[in-house]
Amino acid sequence: MHAGWTTANDAAITYYIDRKANESRLAPLWAALITQDMGDDAVPMSAFNKMELYTQKYTFNGREFNPMLTWDGAYFQAMLPAIWLNERALMPDYRMVEDMTFIQMAYAAEYNIPMVSSSATTDDGYAAFGVPYLSESKVKFNNVIHEGKTGTPHAVALSYLVSPDAAVSALKGLKAVYPAIESEFGWYDAVDDKGRMSTKILSLDQGMFVGAFLAKDINADVQRYLDARGYTDDVATMYQSYVPNNG
Incomplete structure (x- = not known):
């Protein structure tokens, strides 16, 4: 599915939503739901089902992990949609998300930084x-x-969706080491392994920060809407395709 339309060229943009482990994965799912009654113009469920998904096996401290891979290795690409849908209940095997979260946490601990995602840089640029x-x-x-x-x-806040106690503990630890990271307007967006801190507060990232802690209620509200519109079974059917294409 094309990711958008450009009015400058009056054409679809060249970027596709073609990976399930992508922050935009609910776009083709939602398109399939809301165009069901449009006959030949309907977006097929295959727009979601045929998106690719990959995992990679690792061994860490004697344990085997098989984490889900996002394109950039950014955590929000995997977790943003879970603010809206209870993906733990929908995915056939949620362990790949749990394994991805564990490895993110281990990487963060190794470099004494928060978990890693697209964010501001410590010199107030932006990087994926x-x-x-x-x-x-x-x-x-x-x-x-x-x-x-x-x-x-x-x-770190998004990891509350997977491991609530660990997420809260990590945020408290981050605040203890960097007391100035929390401002009256939200948390500053980035810290590096040298202890340098961004002075940027990004609205999307603050939204995900707050949304992660409200996700249970948001999931319930969205579920009520899906039930009311008769979409619930189709969502469940599409999520059965949420399995790796490793081959």
Whole structure:
């Protein structure tokens, strides 16, 4: 599915939503739901079902992990949609998300930073930071990614969706080490392994930070809407395709 339309060229943009482990994965799902009654013009469920998904096996301290890979290795690419839908209940095997979260946490602990996701840089730019071991682009194609040792509080907050106690503990620890990271307007967006801190507060990242803690209620509200519109079974059916294409 094309990711959008450009009015400048009056044409679809060249970027596709073609990966399930992508922050935009609910777009093709939602398009299929709301166009069901449009006959030949309806978006088919295959727009969601045929998106690719990859995992990669690792051994860490004697344990085997098989984490889900996002394109950049950024945590928000995997977790943003879970603010809206209870993906733990929908995915056939949620362990790949749990494993991805564990490796993110281990990487963060190794470099004494928050978990890693696209964020501001500590010189107040912006970069698509990711964990190289969790990046499909790096693991499968050996592309260069932004693997700078910079973490972001919103990624830690998003991990509340997977491991609530660990997320709260990590945020408290981050605040203890960097008391100035919390401002009256929200948490500053990034800290690197040298202790340098961004002065940027990004609205999307603050939204994910707050949304992660409200997700249970948001999930319930969205579920009521799906039930009322008769979409629930179709959502469940599409999520049965949420399995790796490793082959």
